[in-house]
Amino acid sequence: MSSEDPDRSLTSGEGALAGVVVVDASEGVGGGYASRLLADLGAEVVKVEPPGGDRLRALGPFPGDRPDLEAGGLHLALNAGKRSLVLDLESREGQERLRTLAARADILIEGAGPGVMEARGLGPDRLLEVNPALVYASQAPFGLSGPYAGRVTSEIVDWAMGGYLYFGGDPGERPIMVHGHQAELHAGVQLAAGSLVALWHARRTGVGQQVEVSTQEAVLNAHVWLTTMWTHEGLIQTREPSLLTPCADGHVIWMGMRNLDIFVLIERPDLIDDPRWATPEGWRESIPEVRALIAEWARDRTRSEICERGQALRLAVTPANTLEELAHSPQLRERGWWRETAHPRLGALPLPGPPWLMSGTPAGPVRAAPVLDADSGYEPPPRGRAAPGRGDPDALPLEGIRVVEVTGNWSGPLTARHLGDLGAEVVKIELARRPATRVSHPPGNEAWETFYNRSGYFNLFNRNKRDLGLDLGTEDGREIFLRLVEDADVVVENNSARVFPQLGLDYATLAERNPRIVMCSIAGYGATGPERDYLAYGSNIEASCGLVAQTGYGEGEPRGTGSYYADPITGAHATVGILAALHACERTVRGQHLDMALQESGAAFVVESIMDYRLNGRVAGPRANRSTRIAPQGVYRSFGTDCWLAIGVERDEQWRALCTVIDRPDLADRFPVLEGRLEAHEEIDEAIETWSETLNHNRATALLQDAGVPAGPVLANWEIVSDPHLYERGYFVDIVHPDTGHQRWDGFPWRLARTPARVRRPAPLFAEHNDEILAELGLSPEEIARLRADEVIGDEPQYG
Numbered sequence: 001m002s003s004e005d006p007d008r009s010l011t012s013g014e015g016a017l018a019g020v021v022v023v024d025a026s027e028g029v030g031g032g033y034a035s036r037l038l039a040d041l042g043a044e045v046v047k048v049e050p051p052g053g054d055r056l057r058a059l060g061p062f063p064g065d066r067p068d069l070e071a072g073g074l075h076l077a078l079n080a081g082k083r084s085l086v087l088d089l090e091s092r093e094g095q096e097r098l099r100t101l102a103a104r105a106d107i108l109i110e111g112a113g114p115g116v117m118e119a120r121g122l123g124p125d126r127l128l129e130v131n132p133a134l135v136y137a138s139q140a141p142f143g144l145s146g147p148y149a150g151r152v153t154s155e156i157v158d159w160a161m162g163g164y165l166y167f168g169g170d171p172g173e174r175p176i177m178v179h180g181h182q183a184e185l186h187a188g189v190q191l192a193a194g195s196l197v198a199l200w201h202a203r204r205t206g207v208g209q210q211v212e213v214s215t216q217e218a219v220l221n222a223h224v225w226l227t228t229m230w231t232h233e234g235l236i237q238t239r240e241p242s243l244l245t246p247c248a249d250g251h252v253i254w255m256g257m258r259n260l261d262i263f264v265l266i267e268r269p270d271l272i273d274d275p276r277w278a279t280p281e282g283w284r285e286s287i288p289e290v291r292a293l294i295a296e297w298a299r300d301r302t303r304s305e306i307c308e309r310g311q312a313l314r315l316a317v318t319p320a321n322t323l324e325e326l327a328h329s330p331q332l333r334e335r336g337w338w339r340e341t342a343h344p345r346l347g348a349l350p351l352p353g354p355p356w357l358m359s360g361t362p363a364g365p366v367r368a369a370p371v372l373d374a375d376s377g378y379e380p381p382p383r384g385r386a387a388p389g390r391g392d393p394d395a396l397p398l399e400g401i402r403v404v405e406v407t408g409n410w411s412g413p414l415t416a417r418h419l420g421d422l423g424a425e426v427v428k429i430e431l432a433r434r435p436a437t438r439v440s441h442p443p444g445n446e447a448w449e450t451f452y453n454r455s456g457y458f459n460l461f462n463r464n465k466r467d468l469g470l471d472l473g474t475e476d477g478r479e480i481f482l483r484l485v486e487d488a489d490v491v492v493e494n495n496s497a498r499v500f501p502q503l504g505l506d507y508a509t510l511a512e513r514n515p516r517i518v519m520c521s522i523a524g525y526g527a528t529g530p531e532r533d534y535l536a537y538g539s540n541i542e543a544s545c546g547l548v549a550q551t552g553y554g555e556g557e558p559r560g561t562g563s564y565y566a567d568p569i570t571g572a573h574a575t576v577g578i579l580a581a582l583h584a585c586e587r588t589v590r591g592q593h594l595d596m597a598l599q600e601s602g603a604a605f606v607v608e609s610i611m612d613y614r615l616n617g618r619v620a621g622p623r624a625n626r627s628t629r630i631a632p633q634g635v636y637r638s639f640g641t642d643c644w645l646a647i648g649v650e651r652d653e654q655w656r657a658l659c660t661v662i663d664r665p666d667l668a669d670r671f672p673v674l675e676g677r678l679e680a681h682e683e684i685d686e687a688i689e690t691w692s693e694t695l696n697h698n699r700a701t702a703l704l705q706d707a708g709v710p711a712g713p714v715l716a717n718w719e720i721v722s723d724p725h726l727y728e729r730g731y732f733v734d735i736v737h738p739d740t741g742h743q744r745w746d747g748f749p750w751r752l753a754r755t756p757a758r759v760r761r762p763a764p765l766f767a768e769h770n771d772e773i774l775a776e777l778g779l780s781p782e783e784i785a786r787l788r789a790d791e792v793i794g795d796e797p798q799y800g
Helices: 029-040 073-078 092-104 124-130 155-161 182-205 215-220 226-233 280-298 303-312 323-327 330-334 411-421 456-461 475-486 507-513 538-544 566-588 598-604 607-616 652-661 665-670 674-679 681-692 697-706 724-728 770-776 781-789
Strands: 021-024 044-049 083-086 107-110 135-140 209-214 244-247 250-254 317-319 339-343 347-351 402-406 425-430 465-469 490-493 518-523 593-597 633-637 644-648 711-713 733-737 741-745
Touching (some): 021 029, 021 092, 029 107, 029 135, 073 607, 092 124, 155 215, 155 633, 155 644, 317 538, 411 456, 411 490, 411 518, 456 741, 518 566, 566 593, 633 681, 644 697, 674 681
Parallel strands (some): 402 425
Antiparallel strands (some): 339 347, 644 711, 733 741
16 A cells, blocks of 8 residues: 555554543543544543433434434444443442453543532542553533533533524524534544543643533634634624525535636636626625525526536535435545444444544444443553653653644644644745735734734634744745755645646655644545545535535525534544554654544544434424424524524423423423423424523523523624633633734633643744754855845735
């Protein structure tokens, strides 16, 4: 196999995390997804389940909708590749057994909530006494501290308080959620990333620590400009018109980028020279009119016809695929994304695959999800005596790691920012003729002549980096890049799949200069397959990966998330993959290439609907905020303008408490069980809203939470930046930038108790570090001056 060939096979060699032992004592989607990712990467994962099984087993979806602890879709997908061991952690025997497991483990994952594991004698302090190098990874809906730490929650409440629900849906209409445990999936990826970086630190120092992930903070960290719009411009990010265009057999999505070839697509070349869209400002003002023209043209054409013609013109046009179409995608099939495992009862079952194609180590589940307590006698291998720590236990975990980044937009910059926040030295390379995304959301909406240094979008994703303006299309620029690679550990790039090979900078070339280099390439559809050259952004991908088709107000009314949703998912997955590849490099002394597709990362977050299709042949469609599993669940008007309350009742006692709070005990008597509540949902919704619209959503939340009912405000961005819980937890970070001054920014999605992430420098000015970086490579002032004269390096971006 060449270094360029991806490997998703089940048996080819050891995984990147071979030898890592993970004890997963969590219940639910977040911890389950974290340990599934670690298992995919080769770790030995034992799932410690309570008597009766992990909560994942009870969530479904089930074949024929008949509950079955061994056949639930989320269990089959998220517990694939693991072992199962039943322990009663309320018993002394179970507690002692977990201590024994932790003594031999590298990572322990738990999600019991504030104080629970401590009360069992299984808290981080106790287990780190048993195993000083242990990574103790904790996930909780609102973290382990702060005013909301003890709140009860549900899927819709997590989404509401993570900021996404408020701008989901149509202007003037009720906000709508994205189904499928999205918030917990975000938390799971970040739990995996935090665990791996803490493991990296532990292996260098012999010192373990607790890693904490708040579901709310993990979701907040997955926004593009939610809080920036408010802190920089005083704007509320709210619901916007849909980007979807109806056509003969469904919908397509067009991003609205200024490319006048859109008029060639719709057979109106006479409009290309129309003065209305001669300027970027005119184009933005005219987008509704352009969309109307596209809709009229597309009405009688199919998705495939529209998208094939659009992609030939390099227009970001993609279909809104259903789950059935995703399951039969030629692109996913050719890239080997679907992973078939043999379940002892269900037989061969295709599962969502890993989000990485890795050239040096296999990735994906090695076995089907386990039968409950199938590994009752399991004992991890004896732990060898740890080598004396050779690193500084108080240093940032990735101190000494060097990253070279050639990225734009969101997914790539976010990946490198995560690494920089954790201590890596990051050099960002930009081309003066095509600078990274530097033109949106300046403070006060004042761009000034230095607008390219004032973008809130750029400055959010590029802290803790240095900046080099370099033209990789020149021979000198290419050589400088390769010299940077020689002394680097990681390269991150998120260009179109053909760009780096055309520059002569494919992975094989980089590995010749540095065999230990880990290169992560991110593209819309990946570097292989029939759709590899398709142009797409995050909003296109949420349509093509099936997410849009299951989101919306009702049948035939799909909607997007209101963001570029696949980008933060991919950026977080990329962080996990890079950290795993670095671990592998320590063992093998070889780097590798990670080929990543936004399409595959996005599809991984549609796991619940994918499994329903696999088990029942059911194709998920839009259902507004209704759940098939709990009731009532919804978004209810509260006092104020466009203010809303989210409620998701999961148990009968919560339902009775809700009826008491809203002073409708008759409803509890009439609909005591779930089936009745599902049928009477409209009547129940009306009763709840009659109560909720008289109260602001914070007061209503307090009343319901005091009664044990999962409820939360649907937070707008202005509320998030002033939220007392986030303030007390220190989520936001204050940064002083040389051009924009002091601003408050989103912080970090993980908390490392010993070595917390921190901001060491603000986002760079364009080409701020040209001379500094080139001098470190040994170039003289005269050589640097020549490169500047030849425009190999640039000090100011060129627009127009």
